[in-house]
Every structure is written in structure tokens, then in C-alpha cells.
Amino acid sequence: MFQLLRPLVQAIQPWLVPFCFFSAWTIVGLLGWSVWTATRDTIARSRQMHRIPCARCQFFTSDYHLKCTVRPSTALTEEAISCPDYEPCASIYPANRQTLS
Known part of the structure; x- marks a missing residue:
């Protein structure tokens, strides 16, 4: 069974490293974006409540x-x-x- 998958793995191996690099930085970017929006929304809400x-x-x-x-x-x-x-x-x-x- 694994002998049949070997050519497929060897075919996608050159694109695997760039794909993982891009995916990892996308996840880091989305995490940073969600922290930024949560902080922004918290500040806006606290300003409203202090009024x-x-x-x-x-x-x-x-x-x-x-x-x-x-x-x-x-x-x-x-x-x-x-x-x-x-x-x-x-x-x-x-x-x-x-x-x-």
C-alpha cells in the first residue's frame, strides 16, 4: 500500500516546504489580527462604559x-x-x- 503512495509523496515534496511556510505565517498573521481586533473592541467598549x-x-x-x-x-x-x-x-x-x- 505504501509503495503506491511513494510516487505521489515524491511528486508533491518540492511544494511541501513552501506550502508549510506559507501556512505557518498565515496562522501567525491570523492570530495577530484576532488579538488586535479583540484589543481594539475591548478599548472601544471600555470607553463606552466609562461614559x-x-x-x-x-x-x-x-x-x-x-x-x-x-x-x-x-x-x-x-x-x-x-x-x-x-x-x-x-x-x-x-x-x-x-x-x-
């Missing part, structure tokens, strides 16, 4: 039961980017708004 102003709003409660007292259904979502009820927090430290007793 959400909820954490800096005076109506934000930092409680997972009621995130916002005015618009709880859109708090911390992309719909909140253009919130008409946004009021900047007057506190210097918005994450620590609870008064100490």
Missing part, C-alpha cells in the same frame, strides 16, 4: 437593591449616558457618601 455617569450622580445610592432613586431601571446601563436627571455629586469622595456616626 456612564451614574457613579458620579447625587441620586446614585451604591446599593444593589436600588441603584438610583430617580431611574432605577436604567442605572449603570448604556441608557444612562444621556440621563436627563443627572446631577453631579456635591461630595468630594463619591464612593464614601455615608456619614460617619
Whole structure:
């Protein structure tokens, strides 16, 4: 059986090295391209998420039961980017708004 395949292998042997070289660099190029697009998409998504102003709003409660007292259904979502009820927090430290007793 292998004696029948020997002429076929000898016929394709001169093209085997260039084909493998091209295939290997194609795989490396596709890997680099996918890493580049994943990084680009991640940066674009993080920029979009950083535009959400909820954490800096005076109506934000930092409680997972009621995130916002005015618009709880859109708090911390992309719909909140253009919130008409946004009021900047007057506190210097918005994450620590609870008064100490």
C-alpha cells in the first residue's frame, strides 16, 4: 500500500516546504489580527462604559437593591449616558457618601 503512495509523496515534496511556510505565517498573521481586533473592541467598549455617569450622580445610592432613586431601571446601563436627571455629586469622595456616626 505504501509503495503506491511513494510516487505521489515524491511528486508533491518540492511544494511541501513552501506550502508549510506559507501556512505557518498565515496562522501567525491570523492570530495577530484576532488579538488586535479583540484589543481594539475591548478599548472601544471600555470607553463606552466609562461614559456612564451614574457613579458620579447625587441620586446614585451604591446599593444593589436600588441603584438610583430617580431611574432605577436604567442605572449603570448604556441608557444612562444621556440621563436627563443627572446631577453631579456635591461630595468630594463619591464612593464614601455615608456619614460617619
